[in-house]
Amino acid sequence: MARHLGTVDRPRYEALSVELSSPEWQAAPAAMAALLAVDAGDVLEVTGPPAWAAGDIRTLALGYTETIAEYTWKITFSGVPAQPYDIAVVDGPARVGIVGATLAAPWNGAATMQLATTAASGRWTTNPAAFPLDLRVGEERVRVSLITGAASPQTATVAARGLNGVTAAWQAGTPVDVWLPAVPGL
Known part of the structure; x- marks a missing residue:
């Protein structure tokens, strides 16, 4: 668990x-x-931060200082990324991803995208009950409404993109994962 806490790929x-x-x-x-x-x-x-923040900010408050003066009342929170402390719960928003999944072809925001997986990692779910499903394509949050195909590559139908404020044209080989990966509690 300590490795997971120290290596989260999120801005600090x-x-x-x-x-x-x-x-x-x-x-x-x-x-x-x-x-x-x-x-x-x-x-x-923090929702709706400036564009340079590349999406909403979630931080675990470790402590704070409060400054009160004649014309100032400021609180400064010290913290770390909150994501490592998120654990999966039954019927919660966290999902299990596919290790090593990538884009099988370039994607620039078209209505569908091709997802590549390996034989060892299996394939993405095609169960309609699992959708909508938010994916991380590169650093972009994409919502898919359906994934089809019994083998790699599979086709994902894109319902919305840029949900975190990031949009880009992504190349084949760009990593794809679930937006909120399931982390089991100890």
Whole structure:
């Protein structure tokens, strides 16, 4: 488990600061109350960050400092990526991916994409109950509504792309995995 915690491939935001004296926070008392209730061990989610952040931010708060002055009320949370602490639960959002899956052909946002797998890793599910399924294609979050094919390559029908704010033309061989991989708890 320690290896999983230290090697997660996610950006690290060691400090997240919130200026609570800003008019936006003063006009949102419910949001402010929720933020003030955050303590060490809680997960902070920042939705809609600037484009350079490449998607929403989830960080596990390790602690915080609060600065109060005449015209300032700021909380700065220290943290680490929260994803290593996510564990799979029955009927939860986490899914089991296919080790070594890649794009079988270049994909630039067309309605379908070709997914390659190996004989050792098996194939993607074709069970309609498993969809929609969010995949990570490179660093892009893609939602597929169906996967067909009994052998590699399989065809995935794309319902939406760029769900994390990232879109790109991806080359054959680009890694493909489930967006939220299942991690069993100990």
